[in-house]
Amino acid sequence: MSSKVLPLYTTEGEVCGYLVSFTDITELKELDRLRSSIVRNVSHELRTPLTFIKSYAELLLDEAMGEINERQRKSLSILKEKTDALAKLIDDITSLQLIGRESLNLEPLSLAEVARTSLAGIKPYAEKAGIEIVEEIPEGLPPIPGDRYRLYQVFDNLLSNAVKFSPDGGRVTVHIRDEGAYLRVEVSDTGIGIPKDKLERIFERFYQVDNSLARRFEGMGLGLSITKQIVEAHGGEIWAESEVGRGSTFFFTLPRAK
Numbered sequence: 138m139s140s141k142v143l144p145l146y147t148t149e150g151e152v153c154g155y156l157v158s159f160t161d162i163t164e165l166k167e168l169d170r171l172r173s174s175i176v177r178n179v180s181h182e183l184r185t186p187l188t189f190i191k192s193y194a195e196l197l198l199d200e201a202m203g204e205i206n207e208r209q210r211k212s213l214s215i216l217k218e219k220t221d222a223l224a225k226l227i228d229d230i231t232s233l234q235l236i237g238r239e240s241l242n243l244e245p246l247s248l249a250e251v252a253r254t255s256l257a258g259i260k261p262y263a264e265k266a267g268i269e270i271v272e273e274i275p276e277g278l279p280p281i282p283g284d285r286y287r288l289y290q291v292f293d294n295l296l297s298n299a300v301k302f303s304p305d306g307g308r309v310t311v312h313i314r315d316e317g318a319y320l321r322v323e324v325s326d327t328g329i330g331i332p333k334d335k336l337e338r339i340f341e342r343f344y345q346v347d348n349s350l351a352r353r354f355e356g357m358g359l360g361l362s363i364t365k366q367i368v369e370a371h372g373g374e375i376w377a378e379s380e381v382g383r384g385s386t387f388f389f390t391l392p393r394a395k
Contacts, residue, residue, distance in 0.1 A: 183227055191220045230359070236366040241284040248281055248288070248320055248391065249274045252311055255292035259300060267305040273312040281320060282394050287367045294360040295324040295387050302328035303384075319373065319393055325386040331379040339377065340365040364389075 194217040196202055198210065205213070252274055263270050292311075299309040307327040314321050331339060342362045368375040368389045379385035 184224065187220055187224050187227070191217060191224070194220065236287070236363065236370055238370045238372075241287060241370055243282045243284055245280040245394065246283050246285055246288075247278065248283070248313060248322070249276075249278050251283075251285060251288045252292055252313060252322070255289055255296055256311060258293065259296045262297075263300050263309065266300060266303070267307075268300055268303050269308045271308060271310040273310060275313070275315075278313060278315055278320060279393055281391050283371060283391060284367075287370075288391075291364050291367050291389065292324075294364045298360065299324055299326035299328065299385075299387075302326065304328065307384075316390070317393075319390045321388060321390050323386055323388050325384060327384040330381040330383055331377065331385055332381055333379070336377055336379060340375070 194213050197205060198213050198217065253272070256270060256272060260270055296309065296311070303309060303326045309327075310323070310325045312323040312325070314323075340361050342359060365375050368391070372392045373390045375387070375389035377385055377387045
């Protein structure tokens, strides 16, 4: 049960009393529970056939079921790529329902190690796109309490966006600094940038700065929303600075152990 207090005024504009209204939120909680349950069940039902599709595509690509020609290989590669994209979308939608501090598996970990693992994963894609990856991570950073898998998601989302929106010959830089009570991470790129009037909305679910960008670069606008939820579930903050045509920098903080 929630309540709201509303002031009552006389004709002269003076407060003469208060009206207390009550709202029964039991039904709203039940609807939210049902929504989460539906999302989990649908995600599970979709993930199972996708796993089979991906497995058979990989078997065919490995020529475990016979030789294939170059045209067939290209088609199968596209099939596998789109299957991976759909699986990631399902994971993203599920993540939106699950992220909260109570869902984190916190342990003392090295943020530098998490960052370097994600950097190693993105480097092949960056090299293919002709983008330089710069690592500015000092030695001796203190450990933080964090969920390793979730923090991989944070770095993977920010790095993949930085690479995706940077031109050939661009540069992506990751910098971590010790600010005492917390560690601060900066992920910078030399990409297309974000208009200043759009910066406040980029962390909203399904928000796209420009529909033409969504068509050009693909994506559902969930990555940054998930990233924000993960950082805030850890007790940190996330924000961005950008200039159109000159790139963007995403910042986030993670508190050290008290």
